Amino acid sequence: MFSFIARRLGLLIPTFFGITLLTFALIRLIPGDPVEVMMGERRVDPEMHAQAMERLGLNKPLPVQYLDYITKLAQGDLGESLRTRESVWKEFLTLFPATLELALAALLFAGVFGLLAGVIAALKRGSLLDHGVMGISLTGYSMPIFWWGLILIMFFSVSLGWTPVSERISSLYDIEPITGFMLIDTLFSEEEGAFKDALMHLILPAIVLGTIPLAVIARMTRSSMLEVLREDYIRTARAKGLSPGRVVFVHGLRNALIPVLTVFGLQVGTLLGGAVLTETIFSWPGIGKWLIEAIGARDYPVVQNGILLIACLVILVNFVVDILYGLVNPRIRHQR
Amino acid sequence: MTDPITKSASAMPPSAVDQSLLYPSPYSEFWQAFARNKGAFAGLLFMCLIVFCALFAPWVAPHTPSEQYRDFLLTPPVWLEGGTWQFILGTDELGRDLLSRLIHGSRLSLLIGLSSVVMSLIPGVLLGLLAGFFPRLLGPSIMRLMDVMLALPSLLLAVAIVAILGPGLINTVIAIAIVSLPSYVRLTRAAVMGELNRDYVTAARLAGASLPRLMFITVLPNCMAPLIVQATLSFSSAILDAAALGFLGLGVQPPTPEWGTMLASARDYIERAWWVVSLPGLTILLSVLAINLMGDGLRDALDPKLKNAA
Amino acid sequence: MSLLQINNLNVRFGDAKAVPVVDGLDLSVEKGEVLAIVGESGSGKSVTMMALMGLIDAPGIVTADSMTFDGSDMLKLSARQRRNVVGKDLAMVFQDPMTALNPSYTVGFQIEEVLRQHLGLRGKAARLRALELLKKVEIPAAESRLDAYPHQLSGGMSQRVAIAMAIAGEPKLLIADEPTTALDVTIQAQIMELLLNLQQERDMALILITHDLAVVAETARRVCVMYAGQAVEIGQVPELFEVPAHPYSEALLAAIPEHSEGAARLATLPGIVPGRYDRPQGCLLSPRCPYVQDNCRQQRPSLDRQAHSLVRCFYPLNQEVA
Numbered sequence: 004m005f006s007f008i009a010r011r012l013g014l015l016i017p018t019f020f021g022i023t024l025l026t027f028a029l030i031r032l033i034p035g036d037p038v039e040v041m042m043g044e045r046r047v048d049p050e051m052h053a054q055a056m057e058r059l060g061l062n063k064p065l066p067v068q069y070l071d072y073i074t075k076l077a078q079g080d081l082g083e084s085l086r087t088r089e090s091v092w093k094e095f096l097t098l099f100p101a102t103l104e105l106a107l108a109a110l111l112f113a114g115v116f117g118l119l120a121g122v123i124a125a126l127k128r129g130s131l132l133d134h135g136v137m138g139i140s141l142t143g144y145s146m147p148i149f150w151w152g153l154i155l156i157m158f159f160s161v162s163l164g165w166t167p168v169s170e171r172i173s174s175l176y177d178i179e180p181i182t183g184f185m186l187i188d189t190l191f192s193e194e195e196g197a198f199k200d201a202l203m204h205l206i207l208p209a210i211v212l213g214t215i216p217l218a219v220i221a222r223m224t225r226s227s228m229l230e231v232l233r234e235d236y237i238r239t240a241r242a243k244g245l246s247p248g249r250v251v252f253v254h255g256l257r258n259a260l261i262p263v264l265t266v267f268g269l270q271v272g273t274l275l276g277g278a279v280l281t282e283t284i285f286s287w288p289g290i291g292k293w294l295i296e297a298i299g300a301r302d303y304p305v306v307q308n309g310i311l312l313i314a315c316l317v318i319l320v321n322f323v324v325d326i327l328y329g330l331v332n333p334r335i336r337h338q339r
Numbered sequence: 340m341t342d343p344i345t346k347s348a349s350a351m352p353p354s355a356v357d358q359s360l361l362y363p364s365p366y367s368e369f370w371q372a373f374a375r376n377k378g379a380f381a382g383l384l385f386m387c388l389i390v391f392c393a394l395f396a397p398w399v400a401p402h403t404p405s406e407q408y409r410d411f412l413l414t415p416p417v418w419l420e421g422g423t424w425q426f427i428l429g430t431d432e433l434g435r436d437l438l439s440r441l442i443h444g445s446r447l448s449l450l451i452g453l454s455s456v457v458m459s460l461i462p463g464v465l466l467g468l469l470a471g472f473f474p475r476l477l478g479p480s481i482m483r484l485m486d487v488m489l490a491l492p493s494l495l496l497a498v499a500i501v502a503i504l505g506p507g508l509i510n511t512v513i514a515i516a517i518v519s520l521p522s523y524v525r526l527t528r529a530a531v532m533g534e535l536n537r538d539y540v541t542a543a544r545l546a547g548a549s550l551p552r553l554m555f556i557t558v559l560p561n562c563m564a565p566l567i568v569q570a571t572l573s574f575s576s577a578i579l580d581a582a583a584l585g586f587l588g589l590g591v592q593p594p595t596p597e598w599g600t601m602l603a604s605a606r607d608y609i610e611r612a613w614w615v616v617s618l619p620g621l622t623i624l625l626s627v628l629a630i631n632l633m634g635d636g637l638r639d640a641l642d643p644k645l646k647n648a649a
Numbered sequence: 650m651s652l653l654q655i656n657n658l659n660v661r662f663g664d665a666k667a668v669p670v671v672d673g674l675d676l677s678v679e680k681g682e683v684l685a686i687v688g689e690s691g692s693g694k695s696v697t698m699m700a701l702m703g704l705i706d707a708p709g710i711v712t713a714d715s716m717t718f719d720g721s722d723m724l725k726l727s728a729r730q731r732r733n734v735v736g737k738d739l740a741m742v743f744q745d746p747m748t749a750l751n752p753s754y755t756v757g758f759q760i761e762e763v764l765r766q767h768l769g770l771r772g773k774a775a776r777l778r779a780l781e782l783l784k785k786v787e788i789p790a791a792e793s794r795l796d797a798y799p800h801q802l803s804g805g806m807s808q809r810v811a812i813a814m815a816i817a818g819e820p821k822l823l824i825a826d827e828p829t830t831a832l833d834v835t836i837q838a839q840i841m842e843l844l845l846n847l848q849q850e851r852d853m854a855l856i857l858i859t860h861d862l863a864v865v866a867e868t869a870r871r872v873c874v875m876y877a878g879q880a881v882e883i884g885q886v887p888e889l890f891e892v893p894a895h896p897y898s899e900a901l902l903a904a905i906p907e908h909s910e911g912a913a914r915l916a917t918l919p920g921i922v923p924g925r926y927d928r929p930q931g932c933l934l935s936p937r938c939p940y941v942q943d944n945c946r947q948q949r950p951s952l953d954r955q956a957h958s959l960v961r962c963f964y965p966l967n968q969e970v971a
Contacts, residue, residue, distance in 0.1 A: 021487030032503050141378075141635070145627040147579055149586045150602055150620025153609060157617075161610050235748035242702055242743075243763050243814065244736030247728075257753045276492030280583055294495070295587060298502040310499050314490045321490075333798040334752060 011325050018318055026311040027072050030303055031065070081312075082304035084297070091308045095290060100183025101171060102289030105281065106274050108205050109213035114267070117217045121224025121263075122256060128229060136221060143218030148277055152211040152284040159207060169286035172201045212281045216270040223266045227259040234258070261332050268324030272317050372640035379636020385629035393445040400439035401427070404596045408434040413612045429614045431605065437614065440596035441622050447597045448626065451512055452577040456570050458516035460523055464566065467527020468554050471535065482528070485521040493518040497580055501589045511590045515580050519573040526569050530562035564641040571634035575627045582623050598623050652822055652854050653678040653701075656714040660693070660700050660878075663708050668928055670696050672878040675952065678822060681852040683845075685869035685886075687859060687901065691922050693878040694858045695744075698824045702741055703731050719821055737767040737818035742844075744827040746807035750799035756783070756810050757795035763817040782813040786843060805836035809843065816847060822854040823847075830860065841868065862905050866890055874898045877922050877933040884958025892967035894960040896938050932963070940964055 038055045056062045060071050075082070081091040124136040160168045171185045172178060176197045178188050186205065189197040231237065232255055240254040279291035286292070290309065297305035374380055392399050408430060415422045416429040416437075428437040466485075470478040488496065500514035534540060535558070543557045584590030585599025593600050598619045605615040653676070660671040671693040678684050686694045700711045701723065716723045719738055723731060743749045751759060760779040764770040770778055776795070783791035786809040799807060808828060815823055825844055829837035845868055848855040857869060865872055865886065872889055874882040874897060882895040893899040900918040920937040929935050931946040938945065945963060952961045956968045 017483050018486050018490060021483060022490055025487060025491075029499065029503060034504065138378075141631055142624070142628055145575065145579075145624060145631050147582055147586075147599075147620055147623045147627070149583060149599075150616075150623060153602070153606065153616050154620065157609050157613060235743060235745060236751040238704060239743060239749045239811070239814075240751065241704055242736060242741045244732040244734070244766060244818075245762065246732065254751050258751070272489075272492040274492075276494030279492075279494060279498060280586070283587060295498070298498065298589070306499065306502055310491065310495065313492070313495060317492065318490050331753070334800050 007329055008326060011322060015318055015322060019315070022311060022314045022318075023073060023076065024069070026307050026314075027069050029307050029310070033303075076311075081308040084305050085302045086297075086300055086305075091305055094293065094305070095309065095312055097180075097183075098288060098290050098293050100180075101185070101287060102275075102278050102282070102291060104184045104186065105205070105208055105212060105287060105289060106271075106278060108209035109211075109274060109277075110216065110267075110270070112209050112213035113216035113220055113270070117220030118224050118256075118263070120217075120221040122228055122251070122259075124221070124225045125228035125232065126251065133225075137225070140218040140221040143214045144222070146214050146218075148211050148214055149280045149284055151214060152207070152281060155207050155211060156284070166203050166207050167200075171204050171288065172197065173204075176200060208281050208285045208287055211284070212274060212277050215273055215277065216267075219266055219270060219273075220263060223263050224259060227262045228255060231255050231259040257331075261328070264324060264328055264331060268321050268328075271320040271324075275313055275317065369640050373636050376636040376639060378632040379639075382629035382632030382636070385625060386633065389445050389626055389629070390449065392442045393449045396443045396446055400436075400442040401425075402436035402439040404435065404440045404443040405594055406435065408436070410434070413608065413615070415612070416614050428618055429612070431601070431615045432608055432612075437618055440601060441598070441619065444596045444598045444601065444619070444622070445626075447508070447591060447595065448578045448581065448623075451508070451515065451581040451591075452574045455512045455515040455519065455577045455581075456574050458512065459519045459573065460566070460570055463520050463523025464527050464559070466520075467524040468531060468559065470524060470528040471531025471558075472550070472554060474532070478528070481524065485524050488517075488521045493576075494580060494583055497584060498587065498589060501584060506584075506589045506592060508591050508595075511581055511584050514584070515577045518580065519577065522569060522573065523566070526565050527562060530565055531558055534558050534561050567641060568634055568638045571630060571637055575630035575634065578623065578630070579627055650720070651677040651717075652680045652682075652719060654715065654717045655697075655701070656716075658697065658700060658711070658713040658716060660696050660705060660712075661710045663710075665710065670878050671700065674875075674878070674880055676873060676880065676883075678854050678856060680821070681848075681854055682871065683848060683855045683857060683869045685857045685859060685865040685872040686875060687862060687865060687872060688875035689860070689922060691877075691924075692875040694875055695826050696878075697875075698741065698826060698856065698858065702735055702739065702824070703728075733767070736763055738821045739824075740815035740818060740820040740822075741824040741826065742808070742811050742815045742828050745831040746804055746811050747799075747831070749811050750802075750807055752799050755796050755798055756802070760810070760814050760817055763814055767818040779813075779817075782817055783810070785816070785847075786810070786813045788813075804832050805840065808832060808836075808840055812840075812843065812847070816851070816853075819851070820853055822856065824856045824858070826858045827860065828857075829864075862890075862901060874901065877928075879933060879961060880952060880959075881934070881961045882958055883952070888957040892957055894955050894958055894965040894967055895962050896940050896966060897934050899966060932961075940966070 038052050038059070038061075053062075060068055063071070079092065081095075083090050084094060087094070120136045120140065124133045127133050156168055159166045167173065172189070176189070176192075176194050178185065178192050178194070178197060178201075181188050181191055185201040186198065189201045232251075236258075237250060237254055240250045245254075275291070278289060279295060281287065282289045282291035283295055290313065294306065294309045294313075296302075297309065408426075411423075411426060411430050412434045413432055414426050414430040414434075417424055417427050419429075422429060426436050426438070428441070430436055431440070466481050470481040472478075491499070497511075497514040497518045500517060501510050504510040504513065540553070540557060543553060548557060581590055581597070582599030582602070585597045585601075586603045588600075588603055591597035591600050593604060601619040602616065605612075605619065608615050655674060655676040658671055658674040658676075659669050661667040661669045674693070674697060676684075676697070686697075688694050696705070699705050700709075700713075701716065701718070703723065705711050711724070713724055718734065721730075721734070723734070726734070750756075757776060757779050760782055761770070761775040764775045764778050768778075780791055780795060783794055788794050788806060788809050794802070794806075794810075799810075802810065812828075823844075828844065829840050832840060841864060844855065844857075847853070857865070859865060869886055872884065872886055873880050874889075874895065876897050882889065882893070882898045884894070889898060890902065893902055897918075904917060918937050923929060923933060923936070929946065931944070931948055932938070932941075932950055935941050935945045942964060948963075950961050950963050952959050955965045
């Protein structure tokens with residue numbers, strides 16, 4: 004198992020350096036003069052211009068610039084935001100829990116309902132229910148989620164008034180961030196009703212963000228389950244006199260999960276991309292909204308290293324999924 | 340030539356007719372398999388409608404998309420109270436006819452989808468072929484590069500690219516093309532690797548076929564099925580991503596009637612005028628759904644082996 | 650009373666008008682008996698056994714006048730009642746051991762599952778019993794195999810595990826569906842020997858489905874020859890081999906390489922088993938039978954008692970040798 008993990012870790016290193024190269028190139032590819040673009044002014048005072056070039060390290064040869072960039076990254080220095088003068092790393096840390104909470108809630112929603120729908124569709128193959136589940140999931144897969152968010156807001160918030168429209172919690176509550184997860188922090192706080200309020204804020208964004216992963220997981224679970232149910236070992240399990248539930252869930256689903264898990268891992272990328280849209284619609288104070296605002300404000304250090312951080316996050320999650328994959332699938336684990 | 344065959348065939352009992360004689364041509368076989376799939380057929384019909392609208396937008400649309408009827412701000416659709424036949428789907432906050440804007444918007448969506456597919460398909464297939472044919476050094480380095488691109492969520496990468504290049508139609512196309520590049524490369528490489536071990540490739544090699552001939556004439560045609568399906572799917576995600584960029588204000592800029600951009604400006608009227616929010620989104624959803632349905636049908640018809648996969 | 654008594658079993662796939670895969674089969678097995686079922690692929694051998702185990706799903710339709718196992722009619726039992734019999738008193742070993750075991754669970758888990766389901770054994774007791782079973786099926790280093798996954802086992806080893814799983818519930822009848830077909834020749838004899846040892850030791854009945862007539866000659870007391878979903882001849886072993894009464898039995902025996910020694914070609918029966926659409930009106934073998942008469946093409950013979958065996962033929966062979 005350790006050699007398995009070590010092998011996968013080894014694969015990460017070139018990918019990581021590739022990503023640093025990409026984010027490094029990002030700023031250098033801005034058409035025109037970078038300082039002018041960042042300051043948003045046409046004619047910058049030559050002295051200030053030189054200073055800015057110096058400060059950004061743009062006046063050195065490219066390889067040296069890259070080396071400087073890597074050295075700084077190794078020291079944990081991700082630069083500071085041009086707008087707030089805060090360190091990028093610190094801003095990321097304060098905002099990340101919000102995105103993580105949203106993403107986890109969305110994954111939970113997608114995972115539970117996607118698996119359930121997929122299994123049911125597979126068991127009732129060819130029935131009206133199966134067609135219904137597949138039709139809905141293809142619709143979900145085709146969903147422009149920014150519009151879906153607006154529709155849900157229009158229906159549940161504007162017409163019915165059930166859920167709030169934006170932010171993570173109503174402004175009347177003052178919650179001290181302990182873990183950064185609003186659902187947990189509200190439990191710690193003394194404030195009455197804060198947990199419910201936070202939950203109501205979370206539901207709609209989580210549904211919106213979870214819609215596409217839900218559709219993908221349902222489709223994948225169905226096809227994987229159909230394949231597994233044809234296997235000989237399912238017949239063996241039935242010949243043992245096991246209950247249908249045990250045959251389907253213990254013997255079937257366990258094996259059907261293996262490809263689904265890979266898809267689950269791939270969905271994390273989709274999820275973080277979707278977070279940009281979802282957070283924008285629901286004014287959710289997470290890293291997606293942060294990045295979009297930084298782009299609007301030409302806050303390039305935030306754009307550059309925010310993207311770097313998100314990319315690292317995606318590789319990390321895929322790495323974890325790889326490991327999990329090995330845990331679920333003994334055949335992979337024992338490969339050489 | 341045909342006579343003796345038909346004679347001998349008719350002499351046999353019906354169940355014993357040589358199947359190869361009745362076998363339909365690849366195209367009609369494909370079409371039969373595709374048309375049997377009701378969803379795919381419906382998707383095709385809807386796409387034909389969209390393409391028609393896009394091609395003949397100036398004649399189909401009842402109004403000019405940018406003309407502002409100041410007396411008709413936020414007019415509801417015709418079936419609601421206050422609606423008029425003049426504006427069938429109502430008007431937006433500036434009094435522009437929604438239907439006309441949607442019809443003209445289809446031009447942009449199709450244009451973006453089509454050009455980004457072409458712009459990523461061609462280099463993607465080339466890179467994939469190279470990666471498949473040179474598995475020692477070039478292949479792995481290409482694949483590593485693609486891994487890097489895949490590590491970034493596609494929408495985020497597109498956002499980053501537009502953030503650098505600046506918003507606009509052409510940059511949207513470029514961003515989307517770059518984002519969908521890795522899947523073509525991976526798919527082509529996987530297909531090429533599978534084909535390279537086949538005997539027909541060895542035979543062509545021994546016959547002295549040059550490398551380009553091997554690549555494009557011998558191997559590539561046998562890798563087309565998954566590529567066609569992928570092209571369809573990335574066409575639909577291109578439409579989605581373009582609309583998302585428009586919605587974030589990074590895509591096609593107003594007043595151009597792009598579906599996503601229309602949604603962005605409609606957000607503020609969510610409480611007063613549901614139609615300016617619902618209809619553009621519904622159009623996006625239906626178009627993307629139609630293309631995905633076609634993609635499913637294509638996959639089933641082109642590659643029966645994949646029928647139950649994904 | 651027989652341990653297993655099947656009367657007029659029919660299995661169809663599709664609607665009631667579909668051509669039956671098993672067509673009016675009567676079969677009985679006595680306690681502690683070894684019965685062999687032979688016939689070429691598609692003759693309905695496996696489907697019969699799957700029907701008995703309750704493993705035929707829609708669109709398959711199973712009907713029978715009765716299918717009595719150990720005193721209860723399997724078709725009249727509720728699903729729950731049947732699950733209490735299947736895997737316990739009635740167990741089955743399948744053809745391909747490499748796919749018959751669940752790749753995600755250890756050998757121990759898959760054996761203990763049966764023990765828990767049918768004998769109520771749990772925890773340590775179940776593990777000890779599983780270990781005993783592995784030793785029983787002669788798996789070397791049984792302790793370490795308990796925690797092995799199926800992909801770590803060879804084919805022969807997997808089949809032993811499958812047999813251990815099947816005998817875990819102390820079955821009264823074990824069905825072995827071509828248990829050695831997928832294995833190496835050297836392993837085949839070992840597995841057969843293991844099955845027969847277990848059968849004798851426990852006095853359980855064994856139904857052996859096979860292509861291999863040599864195995865049948867050595868092991869079974871009775872043999873049932875199936876063709877196109879019907880039993881065409883059921884008889885005692887030495888007689889059926891010496892004086893086959895059905896032309897199909899004769900053809901099967903003639904196709905054994907040993908019987909053709911000296912001949913330039915192996916004897917074969919021309920043609921193939923009739924499928925869904927070319928089922929003859931009369932005797933199902935009539936298009937391929939070397940002894941075919943006119944009425945064979947018009948009417949279907951029934952399974953009748955003849956000199957040595959039950960035979961489904963208007964003109965049984967070898968009747969004069971009494």
